[in-house]
Amino acid sequence: MMMLPIHSRFPPMTQRIRARRSPIHGRGVFALADLAKGDCVVRYRGELISHAQADERYGDDGESGHTFLFTLNEQYVVDGNRRGNVARWINHSCMPNCQAVIEISAGGDPRRDRILIEAVRDIAAGEEITYDYGIVLAVPHTAAMKRLWPCHCGAARCTGTLLKRRRRTEGGHARVECKM
Template identity: 40%
Template sequence: MIETPQKSSRQVRERKVRVGKSGVHGKGVFTVRKIRKGARIIEYTGERISWKKAQQLPAHDPKNPHHTFFFSLDDGRVIDAGVGGNEARWINHSCEPNCETSESKGRVYVFALCTLKAREELFYDYRLEPAEPRTEKLERLFRCNCGSANCRGTMLELL
């Protein structure tokens, strides 16, 4: 089932973000205008599927099979933003993020951790929880490119 929120004409007029080329990795999401600390920026949308189904799906990009648009939900399901997803699927990881995600009633929203200037790239800490045992190889597969002073070198959850 694909769940896509209804957009009012006001929401369309008040567009907050755009997708563009990222200096960190591939595509990224950038602010269109100033966004205040604490503001809800965007919902992470896509098809809600079971984790079992998510693991069986072919890679979105066969050249990079570990890159997905999955977002794990508290109830064990996954949002697959590769199907019915929006701009939020292109938000990159950083060990020093300027955004955070919050789940409410099965919906995931991205909020500003600080006041963001126009044309600023959005980042949140993915804190990925792998389904397999954590190894050095796995950490390399999920290497972090954020370049922040406190970079932990991986997008995986801290041990």
């Protein structure tokens, strides 16, 4: 397995993707060129904070219905509201063309783990980039809560909400084979 410097693995995003108005919701991110299945589209960036800091900043009741917080691992969250990049504008879809992949630090330092957005199929230039947010909250998923977290993806199999019924496997997968 070959590790490449970040600047080699992540070419300038403006050459591949751009944020603009989205028919799904608010702003979205769109491919400027064709992307192949397996391509690392972008790294999700923002301020690295603890889960406790995230709760202090934004509360832990899940009642905002909007977030740029992305769980990195058991210790940390990436806050795209602060020092975030274009990746924070990627919309959710119930039938996404990308997935979020956690790249585990080779040295075992959880502060060095990274979130990559990877294409799960070929994406045509002009197509909106999406992934399944899979939001899991600590509070029960009531009808009112689902209305706070609506999905507008328009997919044939749309669930109507960004929320997931049960917790996904914690951790993520170390992946450095993404094609650039």
